[in-house]
Amino acid sequence: MTVREKVRRVAILLERSLGIPKQPATLPRPLDVLIATVLSQNTNDKNSHGAYIALRRRFRSWEEVAGAPVRSIVATIRKGGMADQKARRIKSILKEIRTREGSYDLDSLRRLSNDEIMDSLTSLPGVGPKTAACVILFSLGRDIFPVDTHVHRICGRLGIADGSRTPEETFRTMAKRIPEGKGYSFHTNLIRFGRMVCRATQPLCGECPLVGLCLFEGKSVRRRRIPSGADHRFMLLDNVAP
Numbered sequence: 001m002t003v004r005e006k007v008r009r010v011a012i013l014l015e016r017s018l019g020i021p022k023q024p025a026t027l028p029r030p031l032d033v034l035i036a037t038v039l040s041q042n043t044n045d046k047n048s049h050g051a052y053i054a055l056r057r058r059f060r061s062w063e064e065v066a067g068a069p070v071r072s073i074v075a076t077i078r079k080g081g082m083a084d085q086k087a088r089r090i091k092s093i094l095k096e097i098r099t100r101e102g103s104y105d106l107d108s109l110r111r112l113s114n115d116e117i118m119d120s121l122t123s124l125p126g127v128g129p130k131t132a133a134c135v136i137l138f139s140l141g142r143d144i145f146p147v148d149t150h151v152h153r154i155c156g157r158l159g160i161a162d163g164s165r166t167p168e169e170t171f172r173t174m175a176k177r178i179p180e181g182k183g184y185s186f187h188t189n190l191i192r193f194g195r196m197v198c199r200a201t202q203p204l205c206g207e208c209p210l211v212g213l214c215l216f217e218g219k220s221v222r223r224r225r226i227p228s229g230a231d232h233r234f235m236l237l238d239n240v241a242p
């Protein structure tokens, strides 16, 4: 089996286990996704979502956020963690966008290729490839595969990223291997899979539908009790040999 065939197999097995995620019919605007992704760094979904909602409620526009004192933004997004760093970063990003675009808006990205968008966004303060790829995927609906630390970890354990040492390397390696049209589904399912089964510590290898494909030396196939909150559908799958 080639690596590309293995990636396709993993994507199919995850879709059978978790379903095929669909993008919402109406996509959020690029700047909204950019700021939401900055707020999601180093925290969980609940806290970052809460911080984003609080920010949108407190300020009526991105222009207001850009003009607000840092301490006011910090107080608003505190529940998202690292509030001081994120508030300064958001203000720097908004200032740079205003300089480049003449407004607090990134809709001009729609006219650019993915590579051009990656170059443009990663030149903003504190914006890396994962955040830029999230903007392309979630606001423009294009076929791209963002790689965060969790996706990087799972790709490494499965042996489909050629030993890439960082999420950025994994992003570049996997870009050539994701089946066409599967960027959203594969990314979304891997995130869920990483939370429920292939966790950073004590992965539930005994319940994993990918165990026959996995090269992780620390895997243990002893069956464990599924924790509350985990998806019971993994219990229904037989482990699949390569």
Ligand code: SF4
Residues within 6 Å of the ligand: 157, 158, 197, 198, 199, 203, 204, 205, 206, 208, 209, 210, 211, 214, 215, 216, 219, 220
């Ligand atoms: Fe992750 Fe274990 Fe499954 Fe490998 S066998 S993908 S380490 S849960």
